[in-house]
Amino acid sequence: MKAPMKATLIAIAVAVVLALAAFLYALVNQSPAPQPEEGGGGAASVVRENSHVLDDGGPDAVTVVEFVDFECEACGAFYPIVEDLREQFAGQITYVVRYFPMPGHFNSMNAALAAEAAAAQGRFEDMYHRLFETQAEWGEAQESRADLFRGFAEELGLDMTAYDEAVASPTTAQRVELDFNEGHALGVGSTPTFFVDGELLELQAWDDLENAIDAAVNGER
Known part of the structure; x- marks a missing residue:
């Protein structure tokens, strides 16, 4: 040769x-997900009343919940897949996003705080898209990128006084931590983690999520 x-x-x-x-x-x-915790102070719920709903398919829709870390490369890789599935199953699914900032990611908490501060002004989904679409610019940084996220808020036209107050408020951090702690209790140990109609989905291939949603929509789960 x-x-x-x-x-x-x-x-x-x-x-x-x-x-x-x-x-x-x-x-x-x-890392693999831990086993769901038993006992403790009440049952953990896959969806809460204050969970962020991107798509509401109505009372008969299949509920898909994603625990995300905005800095997670795997979440970034699944982001376009999720967007395609939201379009493919529009009107058939209710899509919910919950926070799970991994401790090993320097800016995962900062990103979650930015998203929650935007949510306080009804702009969660806009910040959700902005964070994932720019992940390559700030992911894996070893210094705070909170100023960058604040810039995103300005670009979205948010009330910046209210945004700054929300980011600094312990209540905002507690809201993020509620999702993280409840996710851990449900068996979440890595991101992204998906639940389809309350059932934890074990991902082994790229199309596992699509297949699970399709099966649930067609009454096969």
């Missing part, structure tokens, strides 16, 4: 291996 051709084949093989590694990392992301 000629040297240039051999080098090309080696390069292709390396690219395939790297792509597969990235896929597997995004699929499992860090």
